[in-house]
Amino acid sequence: MHRSFKFALATLLAMPMHVPIALAEGSLEQGEKVFKRCAACHATTDQNKTGPGLAGIVGRAAGKAAGYNYSPSLASSTLVWDEQTLDSFLQGPRKLVPGTKMTLSVPKPDDRQSVILYLKSLAAGN
Numbered sequence: 001m002h003r004s005f006k007f008a009l010a011t012l013l014a015m016p017m018h019v020p021i022a023l024a025e026g027s028l029e030q031g032e033k034v035f036k037r038c039a040a041c042h043a044t045t046d047q048n049k050t051g052p053g054l055a056g057i058v059g060r061a062a063g064k065a066a067g068y069n070y071s072p073s074l075a076s077s078t079l080v081w082d083e084q085t086l087d088s089f090l091q092g093p094r095k096l097v098p099g100t101k102m103t104l105s106v107p108k109p110d111d112r113q114s115v116i117l118y119l120k121s122l123a124a125g126n
């Protein structure tokens with residue numbers, strides 16, 4: 001217990017200071033599991049359900065899926081979805097975009113990191 005804590009601490013201290021700690025861990029495999037929380041509302045394709053289709057979401061401007069009826073706040077947002085903006089959206093959707101219809105948040109940083117990796121794997125145009 002103590003030894004692994006010390007090890008974790010040593011690893012943390014050995015990391016270059018510019019590495020954002022919130023984005024430290026995550027895996028595609030875990031991301032696929034976390035996405036099960038999203039799948040009720042989101043397709044991994046261009047198809048819109050309760051939420052917009054998420055194919056190609058990473059790198060896309062927010063609120064731009066064709067044919068999806070966004071909330072006025074997301075529709076008028078100037079955000080572009082990248083690792084940082086997705087991380088903060090998934091941490092607290094209404095903190096980043098007040099008035100958004102999406103309310104589900106992902107509290108654990110490594111779950112967010114993993115699901116973002118998974119989103120990155122969803123190519124546009126599917």
Ligand code: HEC
Binds near residue numbers: 051063081
């Ligand atoms: C209960 C339904 C629901 C769940 C569950 C849900 N979402 Fe959403 N999501 C929405 C809705 C509705 C919107 C559109 C919000 C708006 O128009 O304000 C949205 C929007 C988004 C957007 C912005 C899309 C765009 O085109 O700008 C992303 C990214 C997103 N969701 C990711 C996720 C992820 C990742 C999860 C799982 C961790 C998730 N959502 C879970 C309903 C949901």
